[in-house]
Amino acid sequence: MPTHDLLSSPAGDDLRRQSCAGACGRDTPKLTREEITKHLASVPQWKVDAELTRLSRRLVAKNFKEAISFFNHVMEIAEAEGHHPDLHLTNYRDVQVGISTHAIKGLSIYDFILAAKIDAAPVECSPKWLAAQEQELRGGHQHQTPESTQSSDKQTLVEAEIATTSAQCI
Structure with a gap:
């Protein structure tokens, strides 16, 4: 069964080894x-x-049951971490996850820790959606960052995103 899996990402591993431990508060940097x-x-x-102020991730699950199963995995992670994302399900399988540290009205390290842990949650995605994602990446779409990416790095970035998307959600 194809699953969503980032366990091979060394940078993601570093974040997954950390914990939010319910530490989010007004004094969170x-x-x-x-x-x-x-x-x-x-x-x-x-x-x-x-x-x-907010991280978000979108995916299309294979079906309704798979989307709800993913939400249940995310719920377990969020409860263990004491940091809770916004979860949205539309069209019975379109999943959107949003994360922010509400107490500081911005992003903290805890948001990235939670995102990395959510990325390790299994989910079987729609094969059509995955194919469209790969096509979009091949067509020149770049990963969004707060700063512009140099065009000379574009091809490497697109190739890395295609590999990551394939590993995460097939």
Whole structure:
């Protein structure tokens, strides 16, 4: 069964070894633009909004049951970490996960830790969606970062995203 799996990502592994331990509060340090850019490399399927306050990830599960199973895995992770994402399901299998540290109205290291742990949760994705994702990446779509990526790095970035997407959710 094809699954969503980032366990081979060394940077993701570093984040997964850490814990939120329910430590989010008003005194949690807000990440800088540079720190956000650095951590995005560890969770390449996640995007950050223009205000640098929220991470989000989208996928299309194979079916409704698989989407709900993924949500249950995410719930277990969130409860263990004491840091809870927003989960949205539309069209019976379109999954959207959003993460932010509400207490600081921004992003903290805990958001990236949770994202990396969610990336290790199994989910069987729609083969059509995966094929479309790979086609989009081959067509020149770049991973969103807070800063522009140099065009000379574009091909390498696209190839890395294709490999990561295939490993995560086939």
